[in-house]
Amino acid sequence: MTTDFQQAREALGRRLRELRGRPTQRDLAAVLGWPQAKVSKLETGRQTATPDDLKAWARATQPDTEEELLARLQGLETHVRSWRRQLRAGHRPVQDVLTIEYERSTELRAWQSSMVVGMLQTPDYARHIFTRYAELQGSPRDVEDAVRARVQRQQLLFQHGRSFHIVMWEAALHAGVCPPEVLAGQLEKLASLIGLDTVRLGIVPYGAQVGVPPANGFWLYDERLVIVEEWHAELWLNDADSVALYRRVWGTLERSAVYGTQARRVIARARAQFTDGA
The missing domain is CATH 1.10.260.40 (lambda repressor-like DNA-binding domains)
Known part of the structure; x- marks a missing residue:
């Protein structure tokens, strides 16, 4: 391609x-x-x-x-911002750069198919994510600084006038990127955010009919920027055609999502796998 x-x-x-x-x-x-x-x-x-x-x-x-x-x-x-180049000084500087884009935006949309999005991660879950990526990329281990930066950015979730519309595939709720007890706590936090007036969380269930394959994750910042996550790099795309394309992709996937009580049921079903019999 x-x-x-x-x-x-x-x-x-x-x-x-x-x-x-x-x-x-x-x-x-x-x-x-x-x-x-x-x-x-x-x-x-x-x-x-x-x-x-x-x-x-x-x-x-x-x-x-x-x-x-x-x-x-x-x-x-x-x-194209390669991870190798971005992570030379560790994960914390990358988080600081992203925070600037979040603060500049009022309407944010996200799609993620493989893990819980960073804005909704618990500290324990984020710690395991940063550790896994540091191992993969061979980058400096500044995990705790990166976790603090990510958690601090989550304060934007509670700011009036800003909205987050996040859609995830159900597979993201099951990915064993951390110990079961950490994932159970993460899923509990997800369920608690449903109903927050600044956050609209949708889950695309297994078996749902989707208009496009549920591929790599991305964030849309207003209508000015899309950041796409690849294994080797982040793609920062600000041309109108690319932003419009990812807006259509996001809209197509969003139409397959469930919300509110139905989303809580999907999350509870995933969480039960890590808590039943514990």
């Missing part, structure tokens, strides 16, 4: 090809002291250029294009 990021990388590659002009890839590689394969990968969008790569390319072709090329790279990177 071609992503917005890949399309932007290919567009940058085409621009690099234009700047190379008549000299061959081998000729340019010799000037730059690079393998020819690197020149080929950059021009075809199979490798992401670094700022130093672009500075060297501009110096070897048209020096006055350096600023242009760096601007193109910056635009590309603002859409």
Whole structure:
């Protein structure tokens, strides 16, 4: 599947090809002291250029294009924020950046199919989530700082004038990403939030007919930004077409959700698996 990021990388590659002009890839590689394969990968969008790569390319072709090329790279990177790069200093800085976007927004919508969304997590549940991701990404262990930042952000749930419309697949209620007793406490908290005037929580039950596959999670911040969660990165998309697409996806999934008493029953059914016989 071609992503917005890949399309932007290919567009940058085409621009690099234009700047190379008549000299061959081998000729340019010799000037730059690079393998020819690197020149080929950059021009075809199979490798992401670094700022130093672009500075060297501009110096070897048209020096006055350096600023242009760096601007193109910056635009590309603002859409794709790799976890490896974001988590170099740990999870706490990532939480602080997200808090800014939450505070800027008044109407927030979320879809999550694999775990309880961060805004509704208990400290114990969040602690296990951050630990699992730190292990996966090999990032610094600042779990407790990240938990505090996430819990502090949850105060926004109780601010008048802000609304959170969150939809989750029932599978998120069963995912064993933490010990059973922690998950039971998490589900109890979810049930307690139903009826809060700033939060509308919907659950898409197992077996519900859905208009699109219940895939990766994302947040919509008003009508200006969508943040999509991937294994390798977050996609920050603010162009109107992308926001509208994810708004349609969210609306399609939301129509399959149950609310209120029905949602409590789905949550209670999941919780019973972790409390019966305990």
